[in-house]
Amino acid sequence: MDTQHLQAFVAVAETGSFSSAGQRLHLTQPAISKRIATLEQQLDSPLFDRIGRQISLTQAGRSLLPNAKRILQEVADAQRAVADLRGEVRGQLSIATSHHIGLHRLPPILRHFTERYPEVKLDLHFLDSEQAYEEVLQGRFDLGIITLAPESDQRIAEDVIWRDQLHFVTAHNHPLAQRAPLTLADLSPWQAILPDTNTYTTQLVQALFSERQLALEVGMVTNHLDTLKMMVSIGLGWGVLPQTLLSDGQVHPLTLDHPPITRSLGAIHHKQRSLNNAARVFLQLLKG
Structure with a gap:
C-alpha cells in the first residue's frame, strides 16, 4: 500500500x-x-x-x-x-502562524533560519491563531507560532516567547481621544472594532466588560490587526491593538484606569508528534 x-x-x-x-x-x-x-x-x-x-x-x-x-x-x-540520527538539519519544517506574528515578529527569525539552514524546506501557512491551534492539534503542522490559548489542551506543549501588551485606541479626532483618564464604562456606549468573537484577543476584551456587566457594542469585525488599525485610524470606532502597531502614531492610545491587558504569544507543538532537528533548532532561535 x-x-x-x-x-x-x-x-x-x-x-x-x-x-x-x-x-x-x-x-x-x-x-x-x-x-x-x-x-x-x-x-x-x-x-x-x-x-x-x-x-x-x-x-x-x-x-x-x-x-x-x-x-x-x-x-x-x-x-x-x-x-x-545523522545530525542533519534538513527536510521539511511546517509552521502555522498568525498574520500579525508572521508579519511583525517572525521575519528576522525566518531570515536567520533560512540563511543558516538552506536545506530545510520551509512550509509556512498564515492562519488565525485559533485555526492554527486546531491544525497543530490534528497533527498537520510541526509548529504553531500563535497567540496562545487562555486554556491549553493537555495534548499540546507550549512555550511563551513574547508578552504582548494591548492598548485601547481611537482615531486622533475621536471624542474619546479628548478625555482622560477613561473607564470601560466610558467606552461601552461607543462602537468597537474587534477581531471575531471566537478569537483569544476578543475573548480577553469581552471578559473585561462582562466582569463589570457592561455592554460591548462591536460594530465591525476583522481578524487582521493591520486592517483593524486602519479602520480605527479613520474614526470608525475604538479598538484594541498591540504595542508593536503603535509606533507610527496613526492611532491615539487611550488612558484607562485599569491594568494593561496582556496576551501571551508563543510556540506550540503536539506532544505525540516528535520534533525533527529543524523544528528543534527553530524553537531554539525563537527562545533566543
Whole structure:
C-alpha cells in the first residue's frame, strides 16, 4: 500500500473534494482520482460515495481513515528519526502562524533560519491563531507560532516567547481621544472594532466588560490587526491593538484606569508528534 495513495485518500477525506485535495498536495485532480482508484482496487472496496459533485466516506473509508493517518504519521516520524540520527538539519519544517506574528515578529527569525539552514524546506501557512491551534492539534503542522490559548489542551506543549501588551485606541479626532483618564464604562456606549468573537484577543476584551456587566457594542469585525488599525485610524470606532502597531502614531492610545491587558504569544507543538532537528533548532532561535 503506497503512502502516496494514503496521502491522497486522507486529503480527499479532510477537504471533501478531489480538486481541493489536489491543491493541498500540489497535484492535478486526475492524479488524485487515479491514486484513489488504485487504492480502492487494492482494498477491493469503494472508499467514497460519489453523488453528483458531493462525496462522502463509505463505511470502509471511515474505517480506513484513522489507520491511514496513523500510518502516515509513523512513516513521517521514522523519516525524521533517521535524518536526526545523522545530525542533519534538513527536510521539511511546517509552521502555522498568525498574520500579525508572521508579519511583525517572525521575519528576522525566518531570515536567520533560512540563511543558516538552506536545506530545510520551509512550509509556512498564515492562519488565525485559533485555526492554527486546531491544525497543530490534528497533527498537520510541526509548529504553531500563535497567540496562545487562555486554556491549553493537555495534548499540546507550549512555550511563551513574547508578552504582548494591548492598548485601547481611537482615531486622533475621536471624542474619546479628548478625555482622560477613561473607564470601560466610558467606552461601552461607543462602537468597537474587534477581531471575531471566537478569537483569544476578543475573548480577553469581552471578559473585561462582562466582569463589570457592561455592554460591548462591536460594530465591525476583522481578524487582521493591520486592517483593524486602519479602520480605527479613520474614526470608525475604538479598538484594541498591540504595542508593536503603535509606533507610527496613526492611532491615539487611550488612558484607562485599569491594568494593561496582556496576551501571551508563543510556540506550540503536539506532544505525540516528535520534533525533527529543524523544528528543534527553530524553537531554539525563537527562545533566543
